[in-house]
Amino acid sequence: DQQVKQNSPSLSVQEGRISILNCDYTNSMFDYFLWYKKYPAEGPTFLISISSIKDKNEDGRFTVFLNKSAKHLSLHIVPSQPGDSAVYFCAAPLRGSQGNLIFGKGTKLSVKP
Amino acid sequence: DTAVSQTPKYLVTQMGNDKSIKCEQNLGHDTMYWYKQDSKKFLKIMFSYNNKELIINETVPNRFSPKSPDKAHLNLHINSLELGDSAVYFCASSQGLAGGLVYNEQFFGPGTRLTVL
Numbered sequence: 001d002q003q004v005k006q007n008s009p010s011l012s013v014q015e016g017r018i019s020i021l022n023c024d025y026t027n028s029m030f031d032y033f034l035w036y037k038k039y040p041a042e043g044p045t046f047l048i049s050i051s052s053i054k055d056k057n058e059d060g061r062f063t064v065f066l067n068k069s070a071k072h073l074s075l076h077i078v079p080s081q082p083g084d085s086a087v088y089f090c091a092a093p094l095r096g097s098q099g100n101l102i103f104g105k106g107t108k109l110s111v112k113p
Numbered sequence: 114d115t116a117v118s119q120t121p122k123y124l125v126t127q128m129g130n131d132k133s134i135k136c137e138q139n140l141g142h143d144t145m146y147w148y149k150q151d152s153k154k155f156l157k158i159m160f161s162y163n164n165k166e167l168i169i170n171e172t173v174p175n176r177f178s179p180k181s182p183d184k185a186h187l188n189l190h191i192n193s194l195e196l197g198d199s200a201v202y203f204c205a206s207s208q209g210l211a212g213g214l215v216y217n218e219q220f221f222g223p224g225t226r227l228t229v230l
Contacts, residue, residue, distance in 0.1 A: 043203050043205070043221030043222050043223050044156070044203070045221065046218040046220070049218065087154075099144065099207055099217065100146065100158040100168065101146075101148075105155055
């Protein structure tokens with residue numbers, strides 16, 4: 001039973017354009033969400049997060065939007081750069097744990113020059 | 114200077130063997146984690162541990178056991194390895210929960226690719 005879903009396994013975008021990565025969740029107890037970026041043969045690295053008391057969080061080229069009623073969040077990258085090519089994971093900490101993360105399956109982003 | 118390190122990076126072994134993967138963090142964090150990324154690329158929590166509490170994902174077989182000699186280390190021991198244990202194992206650490214709606218980010222190691230033959 002996937003509590004965090006990323007239904008697009010891959011996304012291809014032209015350099016300079018916007019990349020939009022989507023994530024849906026089913027557990028209404030989730031109150032915090034994180035995006036991680038992963039290059040091949042490396043561990044995931046934290047990118048940006050959002051608390052459920054907000055609907056938007058921005059950090060440079062990266063913006064995360066949260067729609068609680070739809071249980072949906074999205075990561076926008078503008079403008080996209082070739083170095084952004086990686087796998088992006090959406091994650092949420094499980095309440096009652098020590099911040100144990102429940103991950104989506106990831107979306108592989110390819111930014112073409 | 115690596116924040117979270119794991120050794121070895123690659124581990125190839127036979128079924129039935131016992132093996133360990135080491136993890137060290139130099140960030141001064143008080144909570145450490147082990148995740149497994151299987152062949153379908155799902156990243157799943159196995160354990161989380163601080164000096165007060167070990168939380169075990171109920172789906173993890175008891176052949177897997179974390180051992181923490183000190184706050185900076187959380188090693189993963191696996192007994193009687195099976196073919197299905199082949200995966201990439203990631204260690205992570207964080208400052209733990211800050212309370213309320215704030216969760217501290219987790220820093221991940223580079224992963225250990227385990228292949229069981």
